[in-house]
Amino acid sequence: MAFAADTFERSSSRAEGLSRFLHELLSIDIGLDEARNAWELGVWGDVLSERQEQKQARGTLKWWTASVKEVKEFMDSPAYQAPELPDLRTELRGDLDAVLDDPDSLTNQFSAGIT
Structure with a gap:
């Protein structure tokens, strides 16, 4: 929803490609591992929290591209952040x-x- 709200006026090929990539990423099967699912929800929650910190609480295409790419990397190789x-x-x-x-x-x- 946040992505759609930030990009609904965009019609560039970059916006369309990012939309397809995000849709594919969010359309994967949901695993049976409860811990993995909770972790993944936490990752997306962090992305949405970071979005709120952006100018006017909106993500730019550049910001969304970097964020979605980072989430994809996390999902390919999940890990927990080291403690401070x-x-x-x-x-x-x-x-x-x-x-x-x-x-x-x-x-x-x-x-x-x-x-």
């Missing part, structure tokens, strides 16, 4: 005692999440 890890070594080098005594330090927050 804090730089614990730098924090510990600063003041080891203060870091270990502070329950809000990155080190203690990270340790609490592991156990």
Whole structure:
């Protein structure tokens, strides 16, 4: 729907080709793996969230082309994004005692999440 709203006035061969490519990508069979389906919905949710951040909350053909190409690459080789890890070594080098005594330090927050 968002793609159609962004491109309904476009009649170029680029717009038509992108429309066909997106239609083919969205028309593939739905797998039985619940985790894969949830992951794929998350990927498309991220694309639509990024679209909202674009100028006037609309995606250009250039933006849609890049986004759909990226999603296709993700679907060909699905992976989860690596977590953002804090730089614990730098924090510990600063003041080891203060870091270990502070329950809000990155080190203690990270340790609490592991156990």
